[in-house]
Amino acid sequence: MKLRLATPGPTEVPQRLLLAGAREIIHHRSTEMEQLIHEISGGLPPLFGTSAPVYTIASSGTGAMEAAVANCFSAGDEVLVVSNGYFGERFQAICKSYGLVVHVVESDWGTSADPERVAAAYREHPRIRGAFVVYSETSTGALNDVEAIGRIFRDTDVIVVVDAISGLLVHPLEMDAWGLDVVLAASHKGFMLPPGLAFIALSDKAWTAVERSSGPNYYWSFERLRHFYPMSSSSPAVSLLLALHESLKMLDEEGMEAFRRRHAVLGRAAERGLLKLGFSTFVQAPNRRSHVITSALAPEGIDTGQLLKTLSTSYGVTMTGGQAHLKGKLIRVGHVGAADALDLSGIFGALEMALLDLGHTFTPGSGVGEIIRTFHEEGR
Amino acid sequence: MKLRLATPGPTEVPQRLLLAGAREIIHHRSTEMEQLIHEISGGLPPLFGTSAPVYTIASSGTGAMEAAVANCFSAGDEVLVVSNGYFGERFQAICKSYGLVVHVVESDWGTSADPERVAAAYREHPRIRGAFVVYSETSTGALNDVEAIGRIFRDTDVIVVVDAISGLLVHPLEMDAWGLDVVLAASHKGFMLPPGLAFIALSDKAWTAVERSSGPNYYWSFERLRHFYPMSSSSPAVSLLLALHESLKMLDEEGMEAFRRRHAVLGRAAERGLLKLGFSTFVQAPNRRSHVITSALAPEGIDTGQLLKTLSTSYGVTMTGGQAHLKGKLIRVGHVGAADALDLSGIFGALEMALLDLGHTFTPGSGVGEIIRTFHEEGR
Secondary structure, eight states: OOOOEEEESSSOOHHHHHHHTSSOOOOTTTTHHHHHHHHHHHHHHHTOSSSSSSEESSOOOHHHHHHHHHHHOOTEEEEEEEEEHHHHHHHHHHHTTTOOOOEEEEOOOOOOHHHHHHHHHHHHOTTTTTTESSSSSSSTEOOOHHHHHHHTTTTSSSSSEEOOOOTTBOOOHHHHHTTEEEEEEESSTTTTOOOOEEEEOOOOHHHHHHOOOOOOOOOOHHHHHHHHSSSSSSSSOHHHHHHHHHHHHHHHHHOOHHHHHHHHHHHHHHHHHHTTTEEEEESSOGGGGGGEEEHHHHHHTTHHOOOOOOHHHHEEEEEEOOGGGGGTTTEEEEOOOOOOOHHHHHHHHHHHHHHHHHTTSOTHHHHHHHHHHHHHHHHH | OOOESSSSOOOOOOHHHHTTSSSSOTTSHHHHHHHHHHHHHHHHHHHHHOSEEEEEEOHHHHHHHHHHHHOOOOTEEEEEEEEEEEEHHHHHHHHHTTTTTTEEEEOTSSSSOOOHHHHHHEEEEOOEEEEEESSTTTTEEEEOOOHHHHHHHSSSSOEEEEEEETTTTTOOOOHHHHHHHHHEETTTTTTTTOOOOOEEEEEEHHHHEEEEEEEESTTTOOOHHHHTTOOOSSSOOOHHHHHHHHHHHHHHHHHHHHHHHHHHHHHHHHHHHHHTOOOOSSSGGGGOOOOSSEEEOOOTTTOOHHHHHHHHHHHEEEEOOOOOOTTEEEEEOOOOOOOOOHHHHHHHHHHHHHHHHTOOOSOOTTHHHHHHHHHHHHOO
């Protein structure tokens, strides 16, 4: 059976990138690697909207989250975590494991953080040294307004740490202009690569925090990353770097505006398709919906656990559902990376077949019809 | 120009493994992944000589070294680091960055640690909680007797941490029988894979240390690894896991005895070839030479920096030299992983050509002749 991914990441990796990663391995201290790294280190910063270097480490995105905590703070520091989903909770867990005093601005899953509440929390806890926020919360599909949150702390000495692991590339992010201090990303989302690489960009303000921090670290050490930059501080994941080099070319060929527009249309198409099939919108605010995934609550009588299992075993489609208390209720149609109108039509074809298998009543083709109609109207 | 690697890692990756890593990406919570992980988690422990689980993380080997320190010890703990090269020094650096009190049993680079001196250091510092040792010190080519060192601490509560990053597979390692507590390895040595995966196996004694440790960690957390085992605690490096699955098949097909024998013959052949070309043996004790690389001091008048540069720019061969004070003096011919008699003959062909370019006097073909002779005598 042909396997297809419709998850928030890992995403399907274009053959061109798979094969770029399958070329012969080069050594991390060779001239070939220097040339490769030169081009990568030139290509990454504009994608983060920064003139600062972007560091690349061999780890998952969680490693980059921990690196930010370990390098910029010390046990006992007060921090604010903006939390409206699974990854906000992960920031809390990591901060706590480092002995930080965590204040949480909590919002319901599926909503976005209200910047006003973040500002109020800062007034209440003026001694915080950092504010953590997830850009695209892929556990729900909600997008946080990191530009507005950045503005709150811009002229303070509070470090704003942004998990842009899935949000980067898909949504605009201007690190320097928005006053963001630590921006984290990973390879297996918009970059269309296999998992295994994480990216970290740091503002000057973040570096002052690094100097003041006393947390132990070695592999994550930002000072070691800076010392070896643009080369790696440890053996890098060479095959993933080879593929990253090609990914940057693909992104450049498509252009970031077209890339973002494609994801926006994918999001709208998926939303309309899901509504037509009897699902209901989970993220209410239209301008706060992430274009990484489209989440929706299942129609009455449909258990999404069963639906996802049918999709996987009968149709080879891996899709994910709700995490924590949303298990069984939510589906999350992933369309980040290289996904296009035809991919999404195929995924919705599988979704319709699986819904029929589960006895759901609807007009076959009506969901896919919405995909086709949206792309016909808005252009591929 | 065709590129060839003769480094201690990354090694050349067989096409079969490159292509296994280039198959379509599967999701880390899918049934396909469960099947893959099931086979990987069955295949790894015998290679470590243990019945304990072997955990796989997305990171370089250095990450695994840090994970051992972060999980098993607390600031203020006394530890012993057996150090006879670059990676022994790295253990020291990581331990110090975590606030451990480090006692060092230092031996000259190129020699191996004397287990008697390790036992004496333990008598002098009976309060140590851990002993760190590198199995194959790839900065010099010296092999430490981890079996004898394990025996010293076997019936104590001292945790023995072994960096087997390059030594595993190439040399016998019986974690359970030798009383080793934390054994670390990485993908880009004997496993013949690209860098990016690290492996960690833990004894029951190591787990008691984990429970007592108070160091902060999240990504490295052994408890999180155990909680999710055999699945990954974070997004795993899927393409590398696909390739690992195939690597385990290749290792099984060759058989570990044949694999080790091949490396031993490669080491002897390289040694004889280098001597013939005027190099001199760096690791004096024959039974303490790692079969991962063969190191040798350059003939009078040859700067190895220049030699390695010529090898790289004129012949496409990446080889490494001495680190730290051995820069310019040492070469290290890497032959770990899939290297065979023909690869080594090619590498020595390039070495002879580069030596001629630098004006060194010898009979062309005499170095390669030793490779051919050795394999003819000992069998490929």
